[in-house]
Amino acid sequence: AQKVTQAQTEISVVEKEDVTLDCVYETRDTTYYLFWYKQPPSGELVFLIRRNSFDEQNEISGRYSWNFQKSTSSFNFTITASQVVDSAVYFCALSEARTADRGSTLGRLYFGRGTQLTVWP
Amino acid sequence: DSGVTQTPKHLITATGQRVTLRCSPRSGDLSVYWYQQSLDQGLQFLIQYYNGEERAKGNILERFSAQQFPDLHSELNLSSLELGDSALYFCASSRDGGVTDTQYFGPGTRLTVL
Numbered sequence: 001a002q003k004v005t006q007a008q009t010e011i012s013v014v015e016k017e018d019v020t021l022d023c024v025y026e027t028r029d030t031t032y033y034l035f036w037y038k039q040p041p042s043g044e045l046v047f048l049i050r051r052n053s054f055d056e057q058n059e060i061s062g063r064y065s066w067n068f069q070k071s072t073s074s075f076n077f078t079i080t081a082s083q084v085v086d087s088a089v090y091f092c093a094l095s096e097a098r099t100a101d102r103g104s105t106l107g108r109l110y111f112g113r114g115t116q117l118t119v120w121p
Numbered sequence: 122d123s124g125v126t127q128t129p130k131h132l133i134t135a136t137g138q139r140v141t142l143r144c145s146p147r148s149g150d151l152s153v154y155w156y157q158q159s160l161d162q163g164l165q166f167l168i169q170y171y172n173g174e175e176r177a178k179g180n181i182l183e184r185f186s187a188q189q190f191p192d193l194h195s196e197l198n199l200s201s202l203e204l205g206d207s208a209l210y211f212c213a214s215s216r217d218g219g220v221t222d223t224q225y226f227g228p229g230t231r232l233t234v235l
Binding site for chain 2: 031032033035037042043044045046047050052091095096097107108109110111112113114
């Protein structure tokens with residue numbers, strides 16, 4: 001089963017519009033972390049934010065904001081006043097606090113399929 | 122710049138061949154992860170090392186192997202290459218490899234198998 005679902009494959013907006021990227025996750029763990037990464041056309045993966053399962057406060061960083069709702073298992077990402085440079089693929093990811101055989105926690109990331117955001121001038 | 126380096130940036134090879142991808146983690150990071158990004162599978166976790174030891178395994182094929190050396194750099198070896206192995210391979214590093222860590226990704230190695 002897909003642990004992270006990004007239902008929007010592609011979104012196109014015009015510059016200065018606000019846009020929200022949806023992310024729904026699935027886990028049985030009570031302790032987990034959620035992430036957003038950006039992959040611009042150059043290909044690298046850029047870390048944007050990390051949120052733990054015990055902190056449901058929304059976060060704002062400049063034009064970026066994140067809305068975490070445990071009740072709906074969602075961690076949505078909003079870009080306000082979008083710009084052409086925001087054009088990229090955005091990935092939502094989940095990390096679970098499973099214990100490995102040797103007693104260590106695992107940090108592997110489960111990624112969604114990504115949302116291609118295109119911002120037109 | 123995340124501080125994670127990967128070489129080479131591009132690799133073109135033929136089916137049946139063997140290649141080695143190299144990764145140097147950020148200064149101070151002890152854990153290295155390998156991920157594969159393909160159109161079919163998306164971003165998939167392959168394997169994780171912590172301070173030279175294998176910590177977790179994901180969807181890694183038996184034809185693939187990895188190791189982390191005493192200086193903490195890591196290599197991913199891909200052998201008996203098939204067309205379907207063409208993908209972008211990412212290395213990521215984190216401080217201690219736990220769930221509380223943030224993984225920082227390198228620029229990736231684009232592998233093309235002809």
